[in-house]
Amino acid sequence: EAGVAQSPRYKIIEKRQSVAFWCNPISGHATLYWYQQILGQGPKLLIQFQNNGVVDDSQLPKDRFSAERLKGVDSTLKIQPAKLEDSAVYLCASSSQGGLYSNQPQHFGDGTRLSIL
Amino acid sequence: GENVEQHPSTLSVQEGDSAVIKCTYSDSASNYFPWYKQELGKGPQLIIDIRSNVGEKKDQRIAVTLNKTAKHFSLHITETQPEDSAVYFCAAKSSGDKLTFGTGTRLAVRP
Numbered sequence: 001e002a003g004v005a006q007s008p009r010y011k012i013i014e015k016r017q018s019v020a021f022w023c024n025p026i027s028g029h030a031t032l033y034w035y036q037q038i039l040g041q042g043p044k045l046l047i048q049f050q051n052n053g054v055v056d057d058s059q060l061p062k063d064r065f066s067a068e069r070l071k072g073v074d075s076t077l078k079i080q081p082a083k084l085e086d087s088a089v090y091l092c093a094s095s096s097q098g099g100l101y102s103n104q105p106q107h108f109g110d111g112t113r114l115s116i117l
Numbered sequence: 118g119e120n121v122e123q124h125p126s127t128l129s130v131q132e133g134d135s136a137v138i139k140c141t142y143s144d145s146a147s148n149y150f151p152w153y154k155q156e157l158g159k160g161p162q163l164i165i166d167i168r169s170n171v172g173e174k175k176d177q178r179i180a181v182t183l184n185k186t187a188k189h190f191s192l193h194i195t196e197t198q199p200e201d202s203a204v205y206f207c208a209a210k211s212s213g214d215k216l217t218f219g220t221g222t223r224l225a226v227r228p
Contacts, residue, residue, distance in 0.1 A: 004160070040220075040221070041220060041221070042121075042123075042206050042208070042218030042219055042220055042221055043161065043206075043218050044218070045215055045216065048214070048215070055214065056214070056215060091160055091161070093160075103148065103149040103166075103168055103210065105151060105163050105166060106151070106163070106216065107163065108153075108160035108161045108162070109160050110158070110159050110160045111160050
Protein backbone atom coordinates (compact mmCIF):
# COMPACT_ATOMS: atom_id res chain seq x y z
CA GLU A 1 0.00 0.00 0.00
CA ALA A 2 1.10 3.56 -0.61
CA GLY A 3 2.57 5.32 2.38
CA VAL A 4 1.87 8.73 3.88
CA ALA A 5 2.60 11.44 1.30
CA GLN A 6 3.83 14.90 2.29
CA SER A 7 4.76 17.98 0.32
CA PRO A 8 6.81 19.99 -0.11
CA ARG A 9 9.95 18.15 1.06
CA TYR A 10 11.81 21.35 1.78
CA LYS A 11 10.80 24.94 2.41
CA ILE A 12 12.87 28.02 3.17
CA ILE A 13 11.15 31.22 4.23
CA GLU A 14 11.95 34.38 6.12
CA LYS A 15 10.59 35.03 9.59
CA ARG A 16 7.13 36.55 9.71
CA GLN A 17 6.20 34.91 6.40
CA SER A 18 3.56 32.21 6.13
CA VAL A 19 3.92 28.59 5.01
CA ALA A 20 1.65 25.61 4.47
CA PHE A 21 2.30 21.87 4.45
CA TRP A 22 0.16 19.17 2.91
CA CYS A 23 -0.39 15.56 3.95
CA ASN A 24 -2.20 12.66 2.32
CA PRO A 25 -2.56 9.73 4.75
CA ILE A 26 -2.65 6.04 3.95
CA SER A 27 -5.93 5.20 2.26
CA GLY A 28 -8.63 4.34 4.77
CA HIS A 29 -6.77 5.65 7.81
CA ALA A 30 -9.18 7.55 10.02
CA THR A 31 -6.62 9.11 12.36
CA LEU A 32 -4.09 11.71 11.24
CA TYR A 33 -1.33 13.33 13.28
CA TRP A 34 0.99 16.29 12.77
CA TYR A 35 4.30 16.24 14.63
CA GLN A 36 7.13 18.74 14.95
CA GLN A 37 10.65 17.32 15.12
CA ILE A 38 13.39 19.74 16.10
CA LEU A 39 16.92 18.69 15.20
CA GLY A 40 18.28 16.16 17.69
CA GLN A 41 14.92 15.53 19.37
CA GLY A 42 12.06 13.09 19.09
CA PRO A 43 8.82 14.05 17.33
CA LYS A 44 6.37 16.11 19.37
CA LEU A 45 2.65 15.90 18.69
CA LEU A 46 1.05 19.13 17.50
CA ILE A 47 -2.45 18.00 16.58
CA GLN A 48 -4.47 14.80 16.11
CA PHE A 49 -7.54 14.36 13.91
CA GLN A 50 -10.09 11.57 14.01
CA ASN A 51 -11.76 11.73 10.59
CA ASN A 52 -12.32 15.50 10.20
CA GLY A 53 -12.62 16.30 13.92
CA VAL A 54 -9.83 17.48 16.23
CA VAL A 55 -9.04 15.03 19.06
CA ASP A 56 -6.04 16.77 20.63
CA ASP A 57 -4.52 20.15 19.81
CA SER A 58 -3.24 20.94 23.30
CA GLN A 59 0.35 21.45 22.08
CA LEU A 60 -0.47 23.44 18.96
CA PRO A 61 0.61 27.11 19.25
CA LYS A 62 -2.76 28.38 18.15
CA ASP A 63 -1.67 32.00 17.85
CA ARG A 64 0.38 31.08 14.78
CA PHE A 65 -0.35 27.47 13.82
CA SER A 66 -3.56 26.15 12.29
CA ALA A 67 -4.54 22.84 10.76
CA GLU A 68 -7.53 21.41 9.00
CA ARG A 69 -8.66 18.10 7.59
CA LEU A 70 -11.56 18.78 5.34
CA LYS A 71 -13.56 15.71 4.25
CA GLY A 72 -11.55 13.54 6.63
CA VAL A 73 -8.76 12.68 4.19
CA ASP A 74 -6.00 15.19 3.27
CA SER A 75 -4.76 17.69 5.80
CA THR A 76 -2.91 21.00 5.74
CA LEU A 77 -0.83 22.60 8.48
CA LYS A 78 -0.18 26.33 8.31
CA ILE A 79 2.18 28.64 10.14
CA GLN A 80 1.53 32.38 10.07
CA PRO A 81 3.65 34.28 10.94
CA ALA A 82 6.72 32.04 11.19
CA LYS A 83 9.35 32.50 13.90
CA LEU A 84 12.97 31.39 13.93
CA GLU A 85 12.16 28.66 16.48
CA ASP A 86 9.74 27.05 14.02
CA SER A 87 12.70 25.66 12.06
CA ALA A 88 12.10 21.90 12.22
CA VAL A 89 10.86 18.90 10.30
CA TYR A 90 7.08 18.65 10.21
CA LEU A 91 5.95 15.05 10.10
CA CYS A 92 2.54 13.69 9.25
CA ALA A 93 1.44 10.25 10.45
CA SER A 94 -1.71 8.19 10.14
CA SER A 95 -3.22 5.14 11.78
CA SER A 96 -6.21 3.01 10.95
CA GLN A 97 -7.95 3.75 14.22
CA GLY A 98 -7.44 6.11 17.10
CA GLY A 99 -8.57 5.95 20.67
CA LEU A 100 -7.09 5.00 24.03
CA TYR A 101 -7.36 1.24 23.54
CA SER A 102 -6.87 0.90 19.80
CA ASN A 103 -3.05 0.73 19.83
CA GLN A 104 -2.87 0.77 16.07
CA PRO A 105 0.61 1.66 14.79
CA GLN A 106 1.28 5.11 13.44
CA HIS A 107 2.91 5.31 10.01
CA PHE A 108 4.95 8.39 9.19
CA GLY A 109 5.65 10.31 6.03
CA ASP A 110 9.14 11.64 5.25
CA GLY A 111 8.25 15.12 6.46
CA THR A 112 8.77 18.70 5.34
CA ARG A 113 12.03 20.30 6.40
CA LEU A 114 11.35 23.97 7.22
CA SER A 115 14.12 26.53 7.54
CA ILE A 116 13.39 30.03 8.78
CA LEU A 117 15.89 32.74 7.85
CA GLY B 118 1.84 14.10 31.26
CA GLU B 119 4.00 11.21 30.12
CA ASN B 120 7.79 11.53 30.21
CA VAL B 121 10.03 9.11 28.31
CA GLU B 122 13.77 8.93 28.91
CA GLN B 123 16.07 7.07 26.52
CA HIS B 124 19.67 5.89 26.92
CA PRO B 125 22.28 5.93 25.57
CA SER B 126 22.16 8.92 23.24
CA THR B 127 24.87 7.41 21.04
CA LEU B 128 25.98 3.81 20.63
CA SER B 129 28.77 2.38 18.52
CA VAL B 130 29.12 -1.38 18.03
CA GLN B 131 31.15 -3.72 15.86
CA GLU B 132 29.30 -5.47 13.08
CA GLY B 133 27.92 -8.75 14.38
CA ASP B 134 27.71 -7.58 18.00
CA SER B 135 24.46 -6.85 19.86
CA ALA B 136 23.02 -3.42 20.64
CA VAL B 137 20.71 -2.57 23.52
CA ILE B 138 18.73 0.66 23.96
CA LYS B 139 16.78 1.35 27.13
CA CYS B 140 13.80 3.58 27.87
CA THR B 141 11.85 4.45 30.98
CA TYR B 142 8.40 6.00 31.20
CA SER B 143 6.52 7.78 33.95
CA ASP B 144 2.80 7.16 33.36
CA SER B 145 1.72 3.76 34.72
CA ALA B 146 -1.37 3.97 32.48
CA SER B 147 0.74 3.76 29.31
CA ASN B 148 -0.20 0.62 27.41
CA TYR B 149 1.57 0.64 24.04
CA PHE B 150 5.30 0.95 23.32
CA PRO B 151 6.55 1.23 19.71
CA TRP B 152 10.12 1.55 18.49
CA TYR B 153 10.99 3.55 15.40
CA LYS B 154 14.07 3.68 13.19
CA GLN B 155 14.83 6.97 11.46
CA GLU B 156 17.36 7.26 8.66
CA LEU B 157 18.74 10.56 7.46
CA GLY B 158 16.14 12.56 5.55
CA LYS B 159 13.40 10.01 6.20
CA GLY B 160 10.45 9.78 8.51
CA PRO B 161 10.42 7.37 11.48
CA GLN B 162 9.75 3.77 10.46
CA LEU B 163 8.04 1.40 12.89
CA ILE B 164 10.27 -1.63 13.51
CA ILE B 165 8.57 -3.35 16.43
CA ASP B 166 5.97 -2.62 19.09
CA ILE B 167 4.77 -4.20 22.31
CA ARG B 168 1.55 -3.93 24.27
CA SER B 169 1.31 -3.80 28.03
CA ASN B 170 -0.12 -7.32 28.37
CA VAL B 171 3.06 -8.85 26.87
CA GLY B 172 6.53 -9.03 28.44
CA GLU B 173 8.61 -9.78 25.38
CA LYS B 174 8.30 -9.79 21.61
CA LYS B 175 10.75 -10.89 18.95
CA ASP B 176 10.98 -10.37 15.20
CA GLN B 177 14.05 -11.96 13.61
CA ARG B 178 17.08 -9.99 14.91
CA ILE B 179 15.00 -7.49 16.86
CA ALA B 180 13.41 -8.02 20.26
CA VAL B 181 11.71 -5.78 22.78
CA THR B 182 11.19 -6.43 26.49
CA LEU B 183 8.79 -4.64 28.82
CA ASN B 184 8.89 -4.44 32.62
CA LYS B 185 5.65 -2.78 33.70
CA THR B 186 6.55 -2.82 37.39
CA ALA B 187 9.77 -0.92 36.82
CA LYS B 188 8.26 1.08 33.94
CA HIS B 189 11.03 0.41 31.52
CA PHE B 190 11.36 -1.25 28.13
CA SER B 191 14.34 -2.13 25.97
CA LEU B 192 15.22 -2.77 22.34
CA HIS B 193 17.68 -5.53 21.53
CA ILE B 194 19.29 -5.89 18.11
CA THR B 195 21.41 -9.00 17.57
CA GLU B 196 23.96 -9.68 14.83
CA THR B 197 24.09 -6.00 13.91
CA GLN B 198 24.74 -5.01 10.30
CA PRO B 199 25.91 -1.69 8.81
CA GLU B 200 22.38 -1.05 7.52
CA ASP B 201 21.17 -1.00 11.13
CA SER B 202 22.98 2.34 11.53
CA ALA B 203 20.31 5.00 12.17
CA VAL B 204 18.61 6.92 14.97
CA TYR B 205 16.25 4.83 17.07
CA PHE B 206 13.33 6.26 19.05
CA CYS B 207 11.24 4.64 21.72
CA ALA B 208 7.75 5.91 22.48
CA ALA B 209 4.99 5.33 24.99
CA LYS B 210 1.27 5.79 24.49
CA SER B 211 -0.50 7.08 27.57
CA SER B 212 -4.06 8.07 28.30
CA GLY B 213 -5.55 10.27 25.62
CA ASP B 214 -4.10 8.28 22.71
CA LYS B 215 -0.93 10.38 22.67
CA LEU B 216 2.52 9.04 21.75
CA THR B 217 5.42 10.54 23.70
CA PHE B 218 8.83 9.93 22.15
CA GLY B 219 12.24 9.54 23.74
CA THR B 220 15.16 11.71 22.68
CA GLY B 221 16.67 9.13 20.35
CA THR B 222 19.76 6.91 20.17
CA ARG B 223 22.19 7.26 17.31
CA LEU B 224 23.46 3.76 16.52
CA ALA B 225 26.62 3.33 14.46
CA VAL B 226 27.59 -0.17 13.32
CA ARG B 227 31.28 -0.40 12.39
CA PRO B 228 32.09 -2.77 9.50
